Amino acid sequence: GDDAGGRTTSRRRRRILVFPLPFQGHINPMRQLADALHARGLAVTVLHTRFNAPDPGRRPEFRFVPVPDGVPAGVAASGDVIGLLDAMNAAMEAEESAALRGVLESVLADEEQPPAACIVFDANLLAVPRAAAAVGLKTLVLRTASAACLGCFMAYPMLHQKGYLPPQESKMYMPVEELPPLRVRDLFYSSRSDQEKLRNLLARAMEAVNSSSGLVINTFDALEPAELERIRSELRIPTVLAPGPLHKLSSKNTASSLLDEDHGCIKWLDKQPPRSVLYVSFGSLASMDPDEFLEVAWGLAASGHPFLWVVRPGSVRGSEDIQGFPEGFEAAVEGTGKVIRWAPQQEVLAHPVVGGFWMHSGWNSTMESISEGVPMICRPQFADQMMNTRYVEKMWSVGFELEGELERGRIEEAIRKLMEEREGAEMRERAMELKKKVAHCLKSGGSSQIAMDKLVKYILSL
């Protein structure tokens, strides 16, 4: 390449800065977008916090610049996402240190690099718009969740005004007529005590979106046509593009995992019968209680289906690492089940032996599953996971929610429904239809390729 080591970038005319929110589900799509833009001739500088910092060695063609994040170790370890965001935003905005602005100034002053066209940032990083404006840098927002999720944020004032939010126990199943097919329980909300904080955060994130020169959403036109239409007509932003699923636009997909991927599981998958395996993973943040963990373990064992189960360090509350498998469990699943700490997920989902995905409905996982035609059992916990589940079940009919208490008998039943019964087979057929739509939008002349071309043109015009 022309820019090994990120130094000899003379042939690249312009540069973009990218600044992802430092969580796995936000880092991945930003890196995929950066890869796609780099492949189209732009130089890339990655801004990152110390918390969940990337390994620069994995992307020698990018520049990496740390931003002081002021995240106290205690907050980082607590898993309190809203608290972490507050601490990060406060540190970057601190007037006296002008921390982020200082970083931007020095990045822009680097004359070895082509001139910066703009910064692509995660709208949760509230300090970016002001710091960028202060140094005369244009901003583009990347939304790593669905278009429907942004639609929910846009509707937030209305949702409070009409009394849908904060949610009331007795109204959880009430339809939100303004946002079909969502019900109150599917909305993006926080615990009662944090809802006001979340409301403020989202109001400011929407301001950040509205003050930007453009918006990129990790979705594609055929998946959320009505939702995108609403965003395009209601937001006052010059450009709204949907070039997703971004993981399919990037050729190097295993380079931003914060945990080491267990590639040994692919050999294990190779030995299983076609479409027989249930892949089980709840993403990078969701967690369960030890007693739920036991129910999952026995439910998987009872289903009789081979399974590949990701048990991430910290995913069982109160334990640091995989431990405490119930007595007899390992013997019971010997040969049929495999437990790993972190999977090369896209490779797993693309493997022909994988017949279903029991997941938490994180948006990236949902898009990755759809892209491979894999139907889903959804077990959402928070944030946009409930609304993604609703779309999987009601809008696209490619999966269903496992609701209520986690209990081994009900888990076994859900797995059989997905893997053996007619309903599951129909969901698989529809998932295969969506997979075709994904392939279509990625073809030359497809909506996502067109959106990427437009994006590059737009960036070069800034």
Ligand code: UDP
């Ligand atoms: N992921 C992975 N290996 C795993 C589990 C997850 O590589 O064992 C990746 C997954 O492919 C996705 C991301 O981590 O890109 C998780 O993002 P998502 O939006 O699904 O959920 P979150 O972690 O944000 O809740």
